[in-house]
Amino acid sequence: RLSHDVVVVVAALLPELGIGYQGRLPWRLRREMKYFVDVTTGSRNTSALALGSRNAVIMGRRTWESIPLRFRPLKNRLNVVLSRLFDDFLLNSENENIVYSNGLDNAIERLQQLESINRIFIIGGAEVYNLALKNEKVNRVLLTEINSIGGLDHKMDTFLDFGAEEQKKWEKKSTQELRDFVGENVDVAAEDIEENGFRYRYTLWHKKQ
Ligand code: FOL
Incomplete structure (x- = not known):
């Protein structure tokens, strides 16, 4: 393979493409x-996992802090945390599942050199997403499109820059292509x-040209 898939989730x-309110x-x-x-974990019984390879999730420092302590690092994935204050690309000496990196570009470049890494997922938040959507190495977007049932208003203070103008650079793929991409172990309805007053659907986008 030429290089790893780099995927925004x-x-x-x-x-409005609201994604957050008050840091959560x-x-x-x-x-x-x-x-x-x-x-983001990938299928449990693929030969890839058997051979010791796993996926990576890249996130900003604020998103890391928003994940409940009991869930972080996200298990069965290499967790890469970004902050401009960090030094280059550094493995946590106490936890082999956590890496600190000083920027998105550097993190992707270093992960792509690791044979043991399969897919690279970018999991937010707003600042990292909006850089990722403009990054040439990022070739796919897995967007869950949520609608509020009954036109209820939901407070949002953080938004994704993926409006009509940005979407022109991307092509929305079919549900079958989404299923092929995520694999048979992922349930794609x-x-x-419908859940909790919301109606949503999973979508896959591929960068044009
Ligand atoms: N992408 C999608 N599609 N949905 C999301 O909710 C989402 N969330 C983030 C990024 N991309 C997303 C960032 N926020 C956890 C918490 C917040 C978070 C991401 C992950 C978390 O705790 N995850 C655990 C499971 C928690 C649970 O089962 O409730 C994990 O193992 O991934």
């Missing part, structure tokens, strides 16, 4: 979170999912 509320997710969607875990 994000859930956003339409039409503006919703609690259990099934959607399970999809996030399954997609044929219909929209």
Whole structure:
């Protein structure tokens, strides 16, 4: 393979593409979170995992801090935490599942040199997403498109720059292509999912040209 897939994974509320409020997710969607875990971890019984390779998740420092202590580092994935204050690309000496890096470009470049890394997922937050969507190494977006049922308003203070103008550079793929990409162990429903006052669907986008 020429290089690893570099994939943005994000859930956003339409039409404004809200992704956060006061440093956390503006919703609690259990099934959607399970999809996030399954997609970013990758299938359990592939030869890849048997051979000791795993996926990486890259996130900003604030997103790291937003993850409940009991869930971090996200298990069965290499967790890469970004901060401009960090030095280059450094493995946590006490935990082989955590790496600190000083920037998105550097993190992707270093991860792509590691044979033991399969897919690279970028998991936010807003600042990192909005850099990633403009980064030439990022070739796919897994966007969960959320709609609020009954037109309820939800407070949002953080948004994804993936409006009509940005979407022109990307092509939305079919549900079958999404299924092929995430693999048979990930449950991709044929219909929209309703949970907690929201209706949502999973989508895959590929960068044009
Ligand atoms: N992408 C999608 N599609 N949905 C999300 O909720 C999402 N969230 C983030 C990034 N991309 C996303 C960032 N926020 C956890 C918490 C917050 C978070 C990401 C992950 C977390 O604790 N995850 C655990 C499972 C937690 C649980 O089961 O409730 C994990 O193992 O991944």
